[in-house]
Amino acid sequence: MSEPSSTLSFPLKWASKEYRKDEPLETRFFLFHNGEGCVVVREPAENRDKDHEARIPGTGSSASTVGVENNSAPLTMSGVPRTRVLRRQSEQRYILLKKYEGYLTARDEDSFSARLFENDSDYPVLDAVFDLEELSETDRELAVEGAPMVWTIGYAYEGSTRKRESSIYLRRLPAWDSEELERGRKAAKDLTSAIRWE
């Protein structure tokens, strides 16, 4: 990890929010490789015009890169950039953009229809037809009329990579149990027996 592999320009919009908010447009980054991974060295714009005492071999850059181990040519500490280790950024996170819940209204050989709600009070509601292959193989067996369904849409982050994700799955509600059915029967009987039908 003694030499920068290259000097790269990244559009700032590729960076996550925490970088973007205070990053000047002129910021440069250097990419270093070692046996295990990469290190990005960030050179703040304010350092650019300083009279640097060391050059990074192979880059032609006058930027100082102290903070990176370099056995062959010790670097001075002037204009020390902050370093960011990519592996530390690779924490996964997820931003939910939308969550629909609903139920299947129909299913045929290669598709299924669903009625979906963001909130229980939604009106009008979302009505959608999906290819069956949008469901995992195990969920396809559960795809029957009335089956409860969840659909989430969001951004998944892995390091500085952002992926737009659509995730469709069927909820595994607990099965009815005989005790619950018996309670339901009693409640329904109480309800109907109190009514004098004409």
Added chain:
Amino acid sequence: MAGKQRKTSPVPFDGNSVTVAPGSRELEVSVFGPGFGECVALHLGDGNWAIVDSCLDARSKLPASLHYLNCIGADPATSIQLVVGTHWHDDHMDGLSTVFQTAVGAIFACTGAVQQKDFEEVLASWTGARFLPGGSGVDELSSILAELKKRSNDSRYVAPKLAIVGRALWPVASKPNPLEMSIKCLSPSDAAVLVTIGRLKGVAPASTMMRRRLPNLLENDTSVVLSVEAGGHRILLGGDLHVKADRSLGWLAIVDDHAGADARHHAFKVPHHGSPTGDHDEVWSKMAVGQTCAVTTPFVRGNVCLPSVADCKRILSKTQNAYLSAPPIAAKFQDSSKAVERTVMEATRLVQLVPGKYGHVRMRKHLKEKPGTPWRVELFGSAVSMADYVRTTS
């Protein structure tokens, strides 16, 4: 979570003659239908009303009947005398329990199938709003039964009525009947009730079965069909009854039982959203006068859009006085987040907001007019004449 208020459909009740209430001896049949659900309001005279089924008003999200009665200055609490649930499909029950809870003096009538023990099983197991969003027709019925139980302690209220073929739901001894109107059930027959009970057994959940929402019982054999008569004027409210191959069931059973010179109707709420199985040549020829005033409501769900243009043409071949409470068109899906919008479009074959359009067809006629005189038809919101709809779609 990103998102914005979705666009709602046009609202039919703004700033026009819709707010004018019918005269005390004027007949009125109002049909509301937003693309999912339908409701009929029937004037019983002197500002009293019967409400058949329920759907939601697009803007207020109130049951359409309550919103309408508020608009014409009637108090729903005291003016609704009769509430009928033709069957428990979600698209006919949306808000019906609210209507009944509001109408504190009303009688409730519904299909005779609900009195069966097997229906208790359905109530017991499938009332599932606590698990799943979006309620269901069974939830509505359960709430109505709870309201009935509450009222059963008060002897002022008449017990609920079971709608069975041949039974009169109106008049009721305890209620005024200024138009001398009768409302008679033409369906369900005993055979239809038995068939439905058999079907209910099939959907009753077993322990170990994974919890889910009540599947739609596709066949509507027990749908209530009503024949309304006042001063020689007849109105046929077709519910959601289908034509069946077996003549002891569905529309052909009604034709066989009731067809006759005195049973021809001057207005017809065409059943099952004008679908091919919703009517039959014999229904038109034996139960409706020529050029009867026909109204149907649209149904949009997934790939299903009713009535189709072909359905409209079939109905128009029977009568040119045919109307749609709204065209069967869903609203385009939109979201404030372009990422959500793109993902939804990419992940689906078809996506739409339901209901899309919302409208109201109102038919009025004074009781003293001859039965053959045409109805005064007013269209509100997205309601449209079927002929115009076919012309513009073609």
